[in-house]
Amino acid sequence: MIPPLVLPPSLTEAVQALPDKDRHRLTKALESLHTVNSRLWEAEDRVRAAGVDPAAVADAKRAIDQLNAERNQLAERADEVLTTLATAGSGEVPVHTETIAGSLDRLSVLTLRVFHTERAAERDDLMARRVPMLHHQRDELAAAIDVLTVEVTSGRRRLPGAARHKLYGRDQGAPISVRPARGIDRVVAFGGLSECGKSTSAQYLVDFHGAQRLKIGYLLQQGALRHGLSDPYQLSALRQAELLLEELNRFADGHRDVRLFTIESVHDDASITELKKLMGEVLQIVYLDAEFDVRAARSGTSPQAVAAKDEVKLSRGAHRVLEVADFVLDNTGSILDLRAWLTRIAQRPAIEPDQSPTAIPQSPELPAIVADATAALADALRAAGPAVQLAALTGSPVQSTWIPGWSDVDLLVVADHDAAPIVHRALADYRRRLGDAASVGLTLVTADELLAHRLVPRLAFALYNIQSGQPVLHRAAGLHLPAITLDDLARAAVRELPQVIITLRRLRAEATPGSVRQLYKHIVLAARLILREHGQWTSGPDEILAAASHLPGLDPLDLPTLHHVADAWRDGAPDNALTVVTAAADRLLAWYALQLAA
Incomplete structure (x- = not known):
């Protein structure tokens, strides 16, 4: 049990005004920072213990380096949110000596020092005399952070850059060859500036396409821990890409039911370029573009807060991801347009043309009147030219399960939107030829709807049967259909x-x-x-x-x-x-x- 990190009153009030997403992100970062500082205290105590084995010292030193790396990253993560509290001011406004998170880091350490000193005071008079001084130091530091918060939020004080550029560990590993695991069909990596829609787009692929969302930071940290590296962000772009893919493969191997993955947030053009070299077309890099005013309006916070987040991302090269992206999507228009593009990007490559045979059903159970009327329908739709790309029967007529007086005819037609009158005229003639032999149900869709995966379930099942070799009545040259999986x-x-x-x-x-x-x-x-x-x-x-x-x-x-x-x-x-x-x-x-x- 460790004592909680208590934020000064003015900072607590300012944090409460943040959007929920930022407030939760800050709370998590500061709680983790305080926990890491406590673990650091314990690790350093183990090193100083009498009679400790040299091998244990080496192990503890590696743990301390790793914890220090995490400490700095957590402080940077907290500052990414805390810098949004600043009110824009002129360049003449004096700059503070450290960031707010830097001060909170010191407050965390001082809180732990008070806690451990009070425990030691129970058996050591010298420690007991230090306790009041440490309480005074902690109170003064908290008051100073309070004053700093007021000055920053009022525009009377500027904060220095949050990036610490700490170096823990070097890229000394020999290059390794990593390739995507066989269980990975597609990985969609999202980049863009603040509030551009990365999380919303990734969640759409989760909800509607069964994707698994992963964060680049999580994958890198896991890879670093596995290899004993303190700070993966100090590695070369290639080594970062290798760590990313190693962890992605490991996750995919442990989750065989997942074939589609999204990774966020791509803020570094160099490492994602190297990852693209390793993964090829399996990886699709998507940059979501939106004007600043649009992003600021979406954020639910001030334009200054969005601009502060942008500065952090720009310092890492987020804007350069646009130059290496496979797709640059304008996320200021219709949500239908965005989702259609996301679906096309996330799907497996469409089925190549001419995979399905064309034939008129001729099973013994099928009445001649149905077969003859269907042949005439196929001729009529074929005569419409390129406007009609596909015509197919589904269900009992093509599955040899026709029962006279019971079975229906279900017709699937893929055609241009403007071709609807042609299709309906052909359908009217089809019904006339069938008479009382069967009723007809029509599903009329465009090729773009199929490729955008705007599919009702029975349409998905019909397409699955077609890609499995079920004959169709007519298929235009060059038509691609979306690949449908059992998933x-x-x-x-x-x-x-x-x-x-x-x-x-x-x-x-x-x-x-x-x-x-x-x-x-x-x-x-x-x-x-x-x-x-x-x-x-x-x-x-x-x-x-x-x-x-x-x-x-x-x-x-x-x-x-x-x-x-x-x-x-x-x-x-x-x-x-x-x-x-x-x-x-x-x-x-x-x-x-x-x-x-x-």
Whole structure:
């Protein structure tokens, strides 16, 4: 247990006015600084102990160097926030001899000295006589920091630069060859000045693309600790890049389910350039650009505070990252535009053209009228030229599971936005040719929407099947489709399942003989999505329902086969199936509610 570091009143008041993000960052830095100073005190005591082994002294010296490096970095981190308290003044304003964090560092050490001296005073009269003097010194230092805070915030005093440029350890290691781990598909590194949107952009990739966020500082510190280096920032740019990649590989090896990573904050053009040489196209450097006024308005604090943060980043070369970036994104426009670019950057390379074969479905179960109408549709869409890039059927027509009177036709078309009238005319003719043989559902999207990954879950699943070799009706030369992974489908299942459950619950509440078909299909869809969440990739309604009956805690659904339900529907006797279908819906909905309640 160590005594707390108590901030002087004026500084406490000034800190409370900071934005939450900066206040929490400062609190964490100062708490860590105080803890490191306590560990330093203990390490130095171990070195001074009588009879200590020389090897233990060497170990303790390395620990002291490492702790001193951390101490300086934490003080710099605290100053990055504390300098934002300064009110802009002229160059004639006198400069203080040290930063606020430098004074707080001394206050931390003095607080620890009082604490240890008071403990020693219990058995040493000399120590007891020192205690009042040390309390007086601490009170005077706290008062001086109070005065300094008032002068800085009022513009009557300037603070010196926060960078300490301490040198602990040298880059003596032999060059090593590091390559990205096989488990890393893509790393997106974000650079830019203060409040440009780095954290928000990285969090978007976490929320919507399953990325793992990492900080460059964290990776470097971990690498330094592993190699016994005190200050990784004093190493060459190449050695820093090697440490970064070593730790990134180590993290990826321990988290095999993560394929996409983001790293922040890129404030040094030299080391990120070296990292790019090591990682190649696996690493995508993104510089987020925004005018100062825009960034200041977003910050929720004063323009002076943002400018102070910028000065720290500029001193490290943050502005030069723009020159080596793979992408420079203007983050002053539409959030949709920004997210579309982020998605394209984060995704695996699009599937090369001509990967999917083209064919008209001709399975024995498919009625001739459906096959003939589909062939005419393919001709009509192909005749539209480059405006229509892809046409494909999904579901039972291409999976040889067609059931007359039960199955639908689901049509996916990728076309330019301006081509919508052409597509709808072709669709109207398709419906006319089909007559009562089947109903048609259309999904019409643009190629840009696909590449920006603006995908509803069933569209993602259709694209996955296409990239797996399922035939399409028409595919234009040069069309690239986004690569869809099983992880993408698993995330899509998580997003889609709540809506499917809500629809299933509504259909069950309104169940009539006429709704048997929809109710049955939604039971199958919900079961398929639940299985995907459990890592089971089952296809076919009967197989899905059988697999779902083995989920932990779920009683068998006891549904007849698809053909039995479809026959009852087609023969005009849905009453025969309604009872068992609604009972299965009840069991599945009750089980789902119990899982969430748990």
